[in-house]
Amino acid sequence: MGLPAGFDAAGAYRAMVRMRLVEEALVEAWADGLVPGEYHSGIGEEGINVGVVSHLSGRDSMALDHRNTSPLVGRGADLRTLMLEVMGSEDGLNRGWAGHMHLMDPDIPAAADGIVGTSGPLAVGQAVANARLYPGRVAVAFHGEAAMNQGMLMESYNMAVAWNLPVLFVCKDNKWSITTYSAEVTGGDLVERARSFGLAVEQVGGNRIEDVYRAAGRLITRARRGKGPGFLHASCHRPGGHFEGDPIVRLLHNPRGQAEEWGPPMIQNARAKTGGSRGDQLAAVKVLTKRGARAARDYTVRARMDPVRHGRRLLEQAAVDRIEASERQDVEQAVTEVRSAMGSRATFGVSGGTR
Numbered sequence: 014m015g016l017p018a019g020f021d022a023a024g025a026y027r028a029m030v031r032m033r034l035v036e037e038a039l040v041e042a043w044a045d046g047l048v049p050g051e052y053h054s055g056i057g058e059e060g061i062n063v064g065v066v067s068h069l070s071g072r073d074s075m076a077l078d079h080r081n082t083s084p085l086v087g088r089g090a091d092l093r094t095l096m097l098e099v100m101g102s103e104d105g106l107n108r109g110w111a112g113h114m115h116l117m118d119p120d121i122p123a124a125a126d127g128i129v130g131t132s133g134p135l136a137v138g139q140a141v142a143n144a145r146l147y148p149g150r151v152a153v154a155f156h157g158e159a160a161m162n163q164g165m166l167m168e169s170y171n172m173a174v175a176w177n178l179p180v181l182f183v184c185k186d187n188k189w190s191i192t193t194y195s196a197e198v199t200g201g202d203l204v205e206r207a208r209s210f211g212l213a214v215e216q217v218g219g220n221r222i223e224d225v226y227r228a229a230g231r232l233i234t235r236a237r238r239g240k241g242p243g244f245l246h247a248s249c250h251r252p253g254g255h256f257e258g259d260p261i262v263r264l265l266h267n268p269r270g271q272a273e274e275w276g277p278p279m280i281q282n283a284r285a286k287t288g289g290s291r292g293d294q295l296a297a298v299k300v301l302t303k304r305g306a307r308a309a310r311d312y313t314v315r316a317r318m319d320p321v322r323h324g325r326r327l328l329e330q331a332a333v334d335r336i337e338a339s340e341r342q343d344v345e346q347a348v349t350e351v352r353s354a355m356g357s358r359a360t361f362g363v364s365g366g367t368r
Contacts, residue, residue: 029321036082068229133168
């Protein structure tokens, strides 16, 4: 099919590399105890994020989920204040109050909420304001496939269609709801569910930046022209799992070590005279084994779904090298300044061994 009209392969690759480098720096900061609580990285979602935000400009708004760092980077948020905020600094983007799951940048404008599904109501509210006060602006909601089982998100689809609002819902589907396989807790087909609300639907592989750009462009242009809301379903793979320290990822990367950690308590529980029956205990072990095997299969097969690696193939090697060197220098400088600003403060108790 070729590259879509207006698609800047070099610019898209630069944006993806910048997102990846920032996320890797924050993952390392989490491992060093500089990030409070969990950290949900957007590594693996770069193709989706860049393909969508490339069509946004001016005061187009974004409603983000708990993987919000990369879309903000893609819209030009300041790297230093962004990373300081994730690390809980008073010099951060939101004075250290937001942390990494509730980042806000009124200059973009963009706001995030860590509660699953809340990006829908946020985007609908933004779209109502845009439709009434600023015709031509669009709102984008980013969410995962598991969020589609939340009532407030389905209510958002309904209202967006009923009121013909300029909003795009972007579903990032990695097939896992934390450590549960999404298909085990979801009825029907998600794309057909979106169509049933009356949303205009596009479906793409999120690792192919050019396909995401093409599909998102059609839906965003349609929304700008007052022709109603859209739904973009994009598959993806997150190599870091749901959050840093994800138990499934630890099991895949270090099966022997995890077996030594999990084995004794599982054996002890199986021998215990209290609790469920022996049949119940064996059934539980069978479920865990099946889930581990499925994760191993999925992570092995889907590991090739790296949007940055795919984007690299769209350019000459010389251009790739220039872009990567430039972005690495810029991000490393920001990281050095941020770590210096954090100083020798006490860590949040996370050690590198849990990565």
